[in-house]
Amino acid sequence: MSSPSLYAVTVIGHDRPGIIAEATAGLADLGLNLEDSTMTLLRGHFAMMLLCSAAGGSGPVAAADVEQALSPLVADGDLDVSVRPVTDQPTPSAGETSWVLTVHGGDRPGIVSAVVREVAAVGGNITDLTTRLAGDLYLLVAELDLPAGVDATAVGTAIDAAAEGVGVTATLRSAEADEL
């Protein structure tokens, strides 16, 4: 059985300087090529996911080899690393429209659930999400795609109602791009 050509590597745990340097050095030593990645800090907790490819590199790389290369990261027990083979899955566009949803208000359980339920109900897909708790203020910013033909105004109205039900306000705006 041949080795997968694409891996999703996740690293999560307590933040400290040098995590990315160590992780990418281990991957580079295997000849893996970094593709898409995202990393952030969540209240001091490091969270990173990256896709790395063996295609075009120095040949097939087994998952066990990737894990071995990243093993120094987990040596002190503050970080967890997982390596998962994945397939390249480009998402075909089917006329979706893109939107930015902002929700903010007093913190309480259930805000995210109440609001994103309305997106899911029309087949909408959230493509990026950030939430922040700053004191009493809870903030959600999401980027989402709505299927072609969906009435965005009606979705916005449903979201507004859901938000009002949990005591927050919502704004749904077109994620317009400037043509230059």
Next chain:
Amino acid sequence: MSGAERLASWTEAELGVEGRVLDVVRAPSPVLATVGDRVDPTAPETVQLAADLVATMRVSPGCVGLAAQQVGVAAQVFCVDVSQHPKARTHHGTFALCNAEVLEASRNDKGREGCMSVPDLTGDVKRASRLVVRGFLPGTGEEVTVATDAFEARALQHEIDHCQGLLFLDRVAGAHAVHARRTYL
């Protein structure tokens, strides 16, 4: 006298009342999400509110603008003063406006904004860098139309948004355009 000249000559002394320093409201206070009522610019309560906004702005380090919602009043009144800000190009000193509206907006620029009412977060917001605004001066009620640019244009749009119950959070460019604030002004 043009609108620009009139604004540049305006000072809070015209209001004839002493401004009070008020507490600044923070999100998630509902008033920040409330569309402000249009006001009578000549009404004594409007004049006092304008004076209070200027006084509160003056004592707040780094503050270049303050809207009525930020002192707990859902009204379309705000003040700005970007004259000391390094990003300002055109500016008109300290002034307050009632019932202001954007007439023309062009040349969007993205910039990172903070707000006294959202002290723990900043956000990347695209705003017009060329702006024409119409409003009414508190006290005399004169209608003024003024063109501005750069940082004063951004400040005016930020304050007009407050008057419409919108925070910069409602206009951030995307899910990764919100940031924890690291320094406090």
